[in-house]
Amino acid sequence: MSLKGKKVGFIGSGNMGEALIKGLTVANVVPGEMIWASDVRGDRLKELGRTYGIQLASDNLQLVREADVVIMAVKPQIMTPVLREIASVFSRRKLMISLAAGVSTDTIRAALGREGRLIRVMPNTPALVLEGVTAIAKGDGLEPEDMEVAGEIFSAVGRVVVLDESLMDAVTGLSGSGPAYVAVVIESLADGGVKMGLDRLTAMTLATQTVLGAAKLLLETRLHPGALKDMVSSPGGTSIAGVAALEEGGIRTTFIKAVERATQRSKELGRGSAG
Ligand SMILES: NC(=O)c1ccc[n+]([C@@H]2O[C@H](COP(=O)([O-])OP(=O)(O)OC[C@H]3O[C@@H](n4cnc5c(N)ncnc54)[C@H](OP(=O)(O)O)[C@@H]3O)[C@@H](O)[C@H]2O)c1
Numbered sequence: 001m002s003l004k005g006k007k008v009g010f011i012g013s014g015n016m017g018e019a020l021i022k023g024l025t026v027a028n029v030v031p032g033e034m035i036w037a038s039d040v041r042g043d044r045l046k047e048l049g050r051t052y053g054i055q056l057a058s059d060n061l062q063l064v065r066e067a068d069v070v071i072m073a074v075k076p077q078i079m080t081p082v083l084r085e086i087a088s089v090f091s092r093r094k095l096m097i098s099l100a101a102g103v104s105t106d107t108i109r110a111a112l113g114r115e116g117r118l119i120r121v122m123p124n125t126p127a128l129v130l131e132g133v134t135a136i137a138k139g140d141g142l143e144p145e146d147m148e149v150a151g152e153i154f155s156a157v158g159r160v161v162v163l164d165e166s167l168m169d170a171v172t173g174l175s176g177s178g179p180a181y182v183a184v185v186i187e188s189l190a191d192g193g194v195k196m197g198l199d200r201l202t203a204m205t206l207a208t209q210t211v212l213g214a215a216k217l218l219l220e221t222r223l224h225p226g227a228l229k230d231m232v233s234s235p236g237g238t239s240i241a242g243v244a245a246l247e248e249g250g251i252r253t254t255f256i257k258a259v260e261r262a263t264q265r266s267k268e269l270g271r272g273s274a275g
Contacts, residue, residue: 002148009036009067012074019127023156025052038063064089072098079103083111095146102270105139119150122171125179132158133175137165173263
């Protein structure tokens with residue numbers, strides 16, 4: 001357990017910061033007294049202190065001084081000013097993990113004005129209910145156990161994959177933006193149910209639990225999605241009639257294009273051409 005005895009600090013304690021604090025304390029991966037948090041919103045910080053029994057830093061500088069692992073959980077737009085603010089107290093003795101979408105480790109290093117032990121991650125929104133998936137990319141100059149530390153932290157809010165930083169835009173296009181695609185799928189399925197006479201609430205329950213259940217079945221059995229589709233599609237039956245309608249609408253090409261477009265957009269935003 002590489003996290004044992006390490007103090008983990010969060011700069012920015014909004015949605016993602018809280019999700020991680022919750023995951024780490026509920027699973028007892030890091031006890032509350034070893035977690036530090038800072039935020040410009042003092043009232044929110046106090047509430048997190050009361051709920052999770054964590055330590056509250058008076059500002060970002062105190063947080064960095066206290067923490068062994070500094071997690072950057074502020075919005076991407078304010079990463080550079082915050083990194084400049086903490087640069088004087090950050091050193092190679094501390095590991096920095098950044099959640100900021102589209103902010104490369106090169107940008108972080110430039111803003112800090114020094115080399116550092118940097119790891120970039122891309123979690124997704126289901127981390128808020130401890131069912132996220134986080135891609136972890138190795139930066140330069142890490143200590144041997146740094147990747148393990150990052151893995152332990154993000155496993156507290158779901159699954160973890162390790163990949164090269166050059167693939168982070170693809171991750172943003174798939175799992176980062178994916179909750180929006182799945183939300184559209186669920187809403188559309190429910191609309192279909194309502195069209196066929198179900199009330200909205202029942203249709204939503206059926207659609208949501210079907211997506212959750214199918215995903216869980218695939219994860220737990222490691223079945224290929226095609227095998228699950230074949231399993232439920234009996235000859236001349238209802239499922240194959242529905243699948244044929246999906247294919248008529250070009251469902252596969254549409255999803256592939258969605259991931260491709262979102263990946264391209266992530267690249268554009270990363271280059272600062274948000275336009
Ligand atoms: N949410 C997601 O699903 C998701 C997924 C992948 C990656 N991320 C990344 O995670 C990071 C955090 O996202 P989030 O959704 O948790 O954002 P958020 O809810 O807005 O949390 C950020 C927190 O930081 C505070 N803050 C602002 N300026 C600060 C400063 N100078 N020092 C300390 N704290 C400051 C904000 O306060 P104010 O609200 O007053 O500004 C807010 O409470 C982002 O970089 C995002 O790209 C998020």
